[in-house]
Amino acid sequence: MKNQVTIVANSKTGNVVTMKTITDKSTGEEREVGSVMVQSKALSGLSRLGRVSTRTAFLTLEADALEFLEDSLVDGAVLPIAGKIVIEETLKPYVKKNGDKQEPKINPTTKAVITYQGKPVYRNTYFTDDVNAVDVLLKDNASSDNDATE
Numbered sequence: 001m002k003n004q005v006t007i008v009a010n011s012k013t014g015n016v017v018t019m020k021t022i023t024d025k026s027t028g029e030e031r032e033v034g035s036v037m038v039q040s041k042a043l044s045g046l047s048r049l050g051r052v053s054t055r056t057a058f059l060t061l062e063a064d065a066l067e068f069l070e071d072s073l074v075d076g077a078v079l080p081i082a083g084k085i086v087i088e089e090t091l092k093p094y095v096k097k098n099g100d101k102q103e104p105k106i107n108p109t110t111k112a113v114i115t116y117q118g119k120p121v122y123r124n125t126y127f128t129d130d131v132n133a134v135d136v137l138l139k140d141n142a143s144s145d146n147d148a149t150e
Contacts (some may be wrong), residue, residue, distance in 0.1 A: 002042045005085060008056075009075035016073045017066060017135045035059070036073060038127055055085040057125045084128040086126045089138040093122045095106065 002012045009016050017034040020033070036059045044053040061069070072080045094106035104120035114121045114137035 003042045005038050005040045005079040007077050034061045057085045057127045086133045087135040088124045091119045
């Protein structure tokens with residue numbers, strides 16, 4: 001079974017493309033871009049207990065890219081670009097436009113913050129056209145209930 005990346009409409013608006021204004025950090029220039037949600041589903045944990053794992057990422061596209069992909073941006077359609085959604089765990093949170101920091105990764109059973117070498121772990125996903133890209137997961141050698149693992 002091939003791990004395909006599909007396009008998903010916004011559940012609130014029904015739109016596939018959500019327009020937003022971004023600011024270039026180096027020039028201060030503002031411009032409109034489109035955000036498109038994509039998902040992939042794959043079997044994981046087959047050496048233990050198999051389950052379907054869903055990964056979600058957002059593509060931010062300039063106007064010319066939106067125009068180029070216009071006919072392909074349909075809810076449920078396969079993204080017409082070869083690639084995959086990759087997980088990247090980091091110790092540095094991203095800061096939202098409003099100044100709020102990203103929430104750390106939480107253990108779903110204990111609700112404790114997952115740590116790596118005593119620091120909170122932050123999980124991000126992104127689409128890449130590098131089909132050989134691998135996940136970057138933080139995992140301490142010394143095991144603890146709150147250490148980062150996958």
